[in-house]
Amino acid sequence: xxxxxxxxxxxxxxxxxxxxxxxxxxxxxxxxxxxxxxxxxxxxxxxxxxxxxxxxxxxxxxxxxxxxxxxxxxxxxxxxxxxxxxxxxxxxxxxxxxxxxxxxxxxxxxxxxxxxxxxxxxxxxxxxxxxxxxxxxxxxxxxxxxxxxxxxxxxxxxxxxxxxxxxxxxxxxxxxxxxxxxxxxxxxxxxxxxxxxxxxxxxxxxxxxxxxxxxxxxxxxxxxxxxxxxxxxxxxxxxxxxxxxxxxxxxxxxxxxxxxxxxxxxxxxxxxxxxxxxxxxxxxxxxxxxxxxxxxxxxxxxxxxxxxxxxxxxxxxxxxxxxxxxxxxxxxxxxxxxxxxxxxxxxxxxxxxx
Numbered sequence: 001x002x003x004x005x006x007x008x009x010x011x012x013x014x015x016x017x018x019x020x021x022x023x024x025x026x027x028x029x030x031x032x033x034x035x036x037x038x039x040x041x042x043x044x045x046x047x048x049x050x051x052x053x054x055x056x057x058x059x060x061x062x063x064x065x066x067x068x069x070x071x072x073x074x075x076x077x078x079x080x081x082x083x084x085x086x087x088x089x090x091x092x093x094x095x096x097x098x099x100x101x102x103x104x105x106x107x108x109x110x111x112x113x114x115x116x117x118x119x120x121x122x123x124x125x126x127x128x129x130x131x132x133x134x135x136x137x138x139x140x141x142x143x144x145x146x147x148x149x150x151x152x153x154x155x156x157x158x159x160x161x162x163x164x165x166x167x168x169x170x171x172x173x174x175x176x177x178x179x180x181x182x183x184x185x186x187x188x189x190x191x192x193x194x195x196x197x198x199x200x201x202x203x204x205x206x207x208x209x210x211x212x213x214x215x216x217x218x219x220x221x222x223x224x225x226x227x228x229x230x231x232x233x234x235x236x237x238x239x240x241x242x243x244x245x246x247x248x249x250x251x252x253x254x255x256x257x258x259x260x261x262x263x264x265x266x267x268x269x270x271x272x273x274x275x276x277x278x279x280x281x282x283x284x285x286x287x288x289x290x291x292x293x294x295x296x297x298x299x300x301x302x303x304x305x306x307x308x309x310x311x312x313x314x315x316x317x318x319x320x321x322x323x324x325x326x327x328x329x330x331x332x333x334x335x336x337x338x339x340x341x342x343x344x345x346x347x348x349x350x351x352x353x354x
């Protein structure tokens with residue numbers, strides 16, 4: 001595999017991300033732009049019939065990575081990277097759940113916890129999915145050296161992990177009937193999250209300096225995204241009681257962190273998240289009813305005005321509007337254009353904001 005990093009001014013991009021984390025600007029606003037290349041290469045390698053193998057076969061995955069890089073234009077602050085992943089419930093699978101793969105994009109874990117009082121989550125080195133994830137990460141990192149960056153894999157800890165392990169409905173009942181057990185387990189899962197992150201970071205550090213995730217901000221230090229989608233179902237009072245401590249603990253543990261705030265229901269907890277000093281920023285995902293970020297200027301401004309970073313995925317035709325309405329310090333916009341021509345035109349517009 002050839003180097004895709006040599007095709008860009010990676011050090012300048014890193015300097016812009018340095019400024020982003022400090023809520024400053026280096027040269028111009030931080031904007032990631034990707035687009036499909038005009039000349040698309042077609043897949044000329046066999047596809048495994050089994051969905052599980054498509055997720056876990058290192059050789060097949062490396063071929064799909066290379067095909068994606070060859071067919072994608074990276075402009076602005078877009079960095080060629082790959083995010084190894086077994087799905088949102090992989091962390092829970094390391095603790096005992098079994099994974100089900102329904103397509104190349106969809107997987108989930110089967111609930112396996114019936115009684116929280118008897119659940120003592122332990123990460124075992126001989127766990128099938130933990131071994132697969134480590135082997136896959138090693139394989140990808142070996143190919144990545146000097147060619148592309150490797151993202152920290154998904155770690156759905158805390159409430160999301162409990163919901164995956166015990167079932168969402170059962171966890172709702174336990175919040176009322178077994179609150180101390182829930183808190184005990186969330187603390188234990190937070191500790192395990194740090195252990196998993198450390199292993200991922202250790203392996204990835206052999207191939208590159210710094211961190212990136214599916215929220216594609218680059219950090220020279222230890223960075224991953226934080227989230228608890230399940231907590232969007234509860235009131236701010238219950239969020240503070242059950243789920244806020246884990247965000248504080250992990251954001252203090254990391255050098256940089258962005259909380260993935262998914263949908264309007266999760267907005268009820270935004271004020272509490274903004275009070276966490278160690279949390280760098282928020283990723284706002286609008287949801288399906290009002291999907292355009294430009295419809296949520298008030299939310300975006302609120303995050304930026306309190307001194308937090310903000311990352312959003314937006315449509316190309318929203319970029320100029322957002323740059324005209326929002327402060328640029330701490331702002332990171334990501335967009336995907338339909339054509340190379342549209343992408344170059346958009347970058348030219350962004351450059352005017354130097």
